[in-house]
Amino acid sequence: MSIGIKDVARVAAVSPATVSRVLAGRAVDPAMRERVVAAVRETGYRPNLAARRLRSRHTNTIGLIVADIRNPFFTAVARMVEGIAYERGLRVIFSNTDEDAAKEAMYLHLMQEERVTGVILAPTRHGVDNIAQYQSDFPIVLIDRAAPDGACDSVVLDNGAMAAKLVAHLHERGHTRITGLFGTATVTGNERRTGYERAMAALGLPAHAVLVPHERAEAERIVTELLADASRRPGALIVSNGVMLLSVLRAIDALGLSIPRDIAVTSFDNEPWMEFVGGGLSVIEQPVEEIGRVAVTMLLDRLDHADQVTRRVVLAGRFLARGSGG
Amino acid sequence: MSIGIKDVARVAAVSPATVSRVLAGRAVDPAMRERVVAAVRETGYRPNLAARRLRSRHTNTIGLIVADIRNPFFTAVARMVEGIAYERGLRVIFSNTDEDAAKEAMYLHLMQEERVTGVILAPTRHGVDNIAQYQSDFPIVLIDRAAPDGACDSVVLDNGAMAAKLVAHLHERGHTRITGLFGTATVTGNERRTGYERAMAALGLPAHAVLVPHERAEAERIVTELLADASRRPGALIVSNGVMLLSVLRAIDALGLSIPRDIAVTSFDNEPWMEFVGGGLSVIEQPVEEIGRVAVTMLLDRLDHADQVTRRVVLAGRFLARGSGG
DNA sequence: AAAATACGAGAGAACGTTTTCTCTAGCCTA
DNA sequence: TAGGCTAGAGAAAACGTTCTCTCGTATTTT
16 A cells, blocks of 8 residues: 555645645745645655646657667667656656557557547658548657658758769768668658759769668678679769668678778768777767757747647758778 | 546456456456456557556566676677566666766666665665665675675676686786786775786786775776886786776777787677777686576575575686687 | 255445535634 | 635545446356
8 A cells, every 4th residue: 555645635734726836836835845745845746747647647758669679779869858858847758659650550559549639750761641540649750761741840951962972972982882771661761862863963973872671681782782792893882771781881891991092981870889890980970969859849849839830850961981881 | 637546447348357367367257357458459549658557566566777888798688687587577777877886776766766666786886785775675785795794695707707708818828917907996995906916826917906096097097107117017907897898998909019919918798899999809708698597586586485595606707718818 | 846055136335535515713804 | 803815724626537335137057
């Protein structure tokens, strides 16, 4: 039998309502307040959040659903979101879809049942089209991957421009046979591919985009095939994200190739270890803390102004030139 | 105004209790069950979890508190715990203390208010001594770091033996001047240091253990200092975890040294990128999936048998010999 | 065939809070 | 000084479920 607000009220010789008011920081006679505070301490009372949420009809909870927790980009964003949310008195329910649309749908349903205040979501490709049905229950802010028709607030990287930056960097280093590797599963991959193709075209170079599935073994197989034949091997690679990069590195290693001697490699996403591989990998660093902060802010904003038009915040990344560009 | 169980009951022409029974999968007349299922679908009903938890008095929720989400070991464990928990119909509340005892205490209080079923915790050094006060509210299973007096169920790596394995490996490769780098903040670091010192003593070699703080810049400074002077430089390093390893690599890189030519490096924790650095880093891989599974299992076990004696499960790691041992 | 038993359904209480409503006392204004 | 107003406290309803209790019907047992 745990201690309830009534027990505290009895000890403090006040009504439960008064205890509730003290806990909520509302106007209460100072003497009474003190009695209540003392009683809370004495009894070791802990409010029951389930009861509080049920009665007050707000959960002060936001959902965070990411597509792949193994991707350190999402880990970093999650860390930021959680920190900011807690600062503002919001709890975070965290979940991971593993790029699986069914899991995504399940977690969105769960968010409905939790009656969350709002959701920050990195949607799967399939999920993007189906978020509309949840919008009526809570606002959603998309991160990393935006809804194509602006159906949703979103905060994304300027993928096209960043891809172009990688192309420019490799071109400056004298590369012309630049191949791009992009994911099949996300709009982000698409945007990066488009940016790559435009930039290549602008330089009068032939673009060669390869679509790489999310699944690891398959990804490695495709990359190995691409690089196996020395005569047809590209001079430089642009890799769409940090997870895919690992498959690329594994293939390069297995073929006994060396970066940047045999092939130049650049990528999206920055991680601590990347300075130690291939003479230091030249990469696009995403502004993860900014993404987290903007996402939470937009979500809270949307709660206050439900019928404001949707916004799409596009953030620039930072190009880190290290040695792997050749 | 959202749809409640009474609305579903009205549509299905049954009592709310019956709807509840159908949802809980209890015995109900098939015809009625069908009516209820249809009504749920028709109304788009989503149960309110706050109400359910309040009334049923169990939350089906476990708390997972880790010390450092940037450490991929914890990310991996978290992923496993979440997966297993969801399989068993448990929700996971995830939080991260950043090795901060105050944050740890706050989150443990939060777990009380959430009325969680149990908690899986990677405690800070300070936290280990204070968990007793929470044990009365919910069982706790410690991971990675055990309570010294067996006050708690725990699942840990066989740190001593694994450290000895690294020593043996380096010794086989001809190293005698082997320095160990260990964290100051955790009992885990202590155990690894002890294992290292014993193994060195057994081989008749002088042990040289260096304590490295968790804070990154400071860690890097200390390691740089250790390696700067070529004449006093150790021939091989044993690093206590993957986060510290990054500081070590940075220092080695900054000094222009090469692994394993100038210095051999071995470490605890395995991550995908480690095969590409220093000719492939030789490391101890922790059985993360096993740790997650055992932790959840022990927690559920403890719920059934509250007064069973505490258990301490010690798991072996796997040594991955790659090139960095020299 | 009668009695005992088991099963399933509904009514209503209960979970632990916050909120609404009512009331009193004190204060300000006219 | 009387009347209206305001602030703060308590009583009781309400949040949306599940659980307990009761009762009727169907099934088994003797």
